[in-house]
Amino acid sequence: MLLFATLLFWILSNNNAQAFQYDLVIVGGGAAGLFAAGSASALGKQVAIVDLKQELGGGCTNAACVPSKALRSIVRTSQSAPEHVRSVVEAVRAREQPQQMLERNSNLDLHFVQSCCFTDSHTMELSFRNSTKCFIQSRHFLLSVGADPAIPFPFQDQARAARLPLWTYRSILQPEETEFWDTVKSGHLRRLLIVGGGSTACELGQSLGRLLAHNTTLELVAPALLSEEDPSLQESAQKLLERAGVLCKLDVKMDKILENKSIQLSDGSYLAPVDGILLCVGRSPQLESLHLHQAGVEWNKNGVSIRPSTLQSISASHIFAAGDCADLIDKRSRTSAHAAYMGFHAVRNMYVPWWLRIGSSSQHKVVPRVIYTDPEMARVGLTRKECQERYPDFQSVLVKEEGSDRADMERRERDTEVTFLELRASRSGQILGGTACGPAAAELANSMGVAITNRLSVRDLAKSIHSYPSHGYLLYRVALSMALSDTRGFLESCGPVGKILAGLIGAVGSSVRIIRSFFAAHVVREKPRTNNL
Incomplete structure (x- = not known):
C-alpha cells in the first residue's frame, strides 16, 4: 500500500498542471553536469545543459586535470610541452563531442551561451x-558551474601597476591560452614566482621546474606545503619540488x-624582481552573474547554500547544486570524481521517492585526494591528526x-628515496586512512578507499594475495x-576455529570497553554531588 501511494504521489507531482519546457536544466557541462544529464535522460526526463564554453568537460578536461597530467608526462621527453598538452586535450574533447552526445541522447539539448x-x-x-536571447x-x-582560480584584487592592481603578468593554472594548461608559453619561448622569463603551497602549486611547480630550471629561476612562497595533509606527505612534496629546481x-x-617588480613578504623581507607570478591560492565559484536572488537561492563565497542530505538549495527546494559550487563540500573533497558522484545523486534526489533513499548519502565520505606529481602523492580517509583526535589508541605503520x-x-x-606507504587503523583493526607517495599512489589510495568504505580491517586486507x-x-x-x-589477527589466520575465538575476544573486548566507559561516566556524574555535600 505504501509503495502504491508513493508511486501515485510521484506520478502526480511530476505531471502537475504547470507545463515546463524542460524537466531539468543543468548549468555547467563539467563532470557533475554530464553525469546528471545522463542519469536524468535515462529516466526519460527532458534535459538541457547550459554552458559558457563551446566544449564540454568543464575545467577538468580543458584546463586542469587532463592537461596537467599531460604536462607532467611531457617533461620526460623532448617534445614541445604546449603542443603535447593541446593534442591530449583535443583527444579527450573528441570523445565528448556535443553533436555525438545529441545523436546518442534524444532527451538532451545543449545551449552554448555568452x-x-x-x-x-x-x-x-x-x-x-x-x-540573440531566449x-x-x-x-x-542543477547548478554545477565549478570554480575559477582565485586572483585577489589587490594583487591584480599591484601587478598592473608593475606591468607584471599574473598567471594561473589556466594560463599554462588551457590550450587556447598562449601568453605564458610565448613568454617562455621568448626567453624573457628569467625569474618565476609561484605563490601557494597546495596540490596545484606542487604539480605545476615540479613540472615547470623540470622544463624551465636550466633557463629560469623558480621560487615558491607559501605558509606551508599541503597544509591539510600528513607531515610525511609534506616532507615528500618539499623534496620533490627542490629536486626539480x-x-x-x-x-x-x-x-x-x-x-619595481620585487616582492614584499609577510615577514618583512623582500624577493628580487621577478618576470612573472603563477598564483595558486585556491579556487572560488563565480555565481554573481547567475542572478540567484531572482530565483530565491541563497549563496555565499563558498557556493550555493545547500542541504547536505539532498544537495537542495536551503531556500529553493527545486534547485540543486553539486561539485565545487556547493558550499558545504569540504575543499579536500572537491574533485571531479566526487562532483560526478554528486551529480548523479542530485538527480536521484529529484526523482526517486524518499523512502528508497533512506540510509544513502549524497556526498561520499571517502574521497581520495591525489597530487599528480612524479611520483604521485595521495591520501584517503582520516589523516594522522584526525585519527589522533577521534581514535587516541589508533595504530599506524609507515x-x-x-x-x-x-x-x-x-x-x-625513478626516485625511490621519497616513496612510502602509511596505513592507519583503529584498535580493532578497522582501516581508517592511508597516505602514499609512489608511482602508483593513486591506485593504492583507490584500494584503501574501497577498504574504508566497506569497513574492512587490516585482517581482511591481509587475506587477499x-x-x-x-x-x-x-x-x-x-x-x-x-x-x-594483533592476537585476533593471528587467530583468524589459523583457521575457522581461530576465527571463532577471535570473534569472542573481540566481543569481550568491546563489552569491557563499554562497561569501563559506563562506570567512568557514572563516576564523573556523581563526583560533583559528593563535593556539594
Missing part, C-alpha cells in the same frame, strides 16, 4: 554570442607586489619503499604485519 541568468525561480534568460523554463535546476620559501606569504624488491629493480629509472612485485604488494605487507601483530 551568459545566462535567472529571471524567476523557474525561468532562465540565455544570451548567445550572435546577440528564455527557458524548467521544473528543476624549485626554491621553497615557507612560513611566509606574498604581501605586496612593488612597482614503510619506506627504499629497500624493497620493487625499489631495487627501478632505482635507476597481491601480485609480486607490484606496488600494491607493499600495501599487502603492511596490512599483514598489522594484522599479525
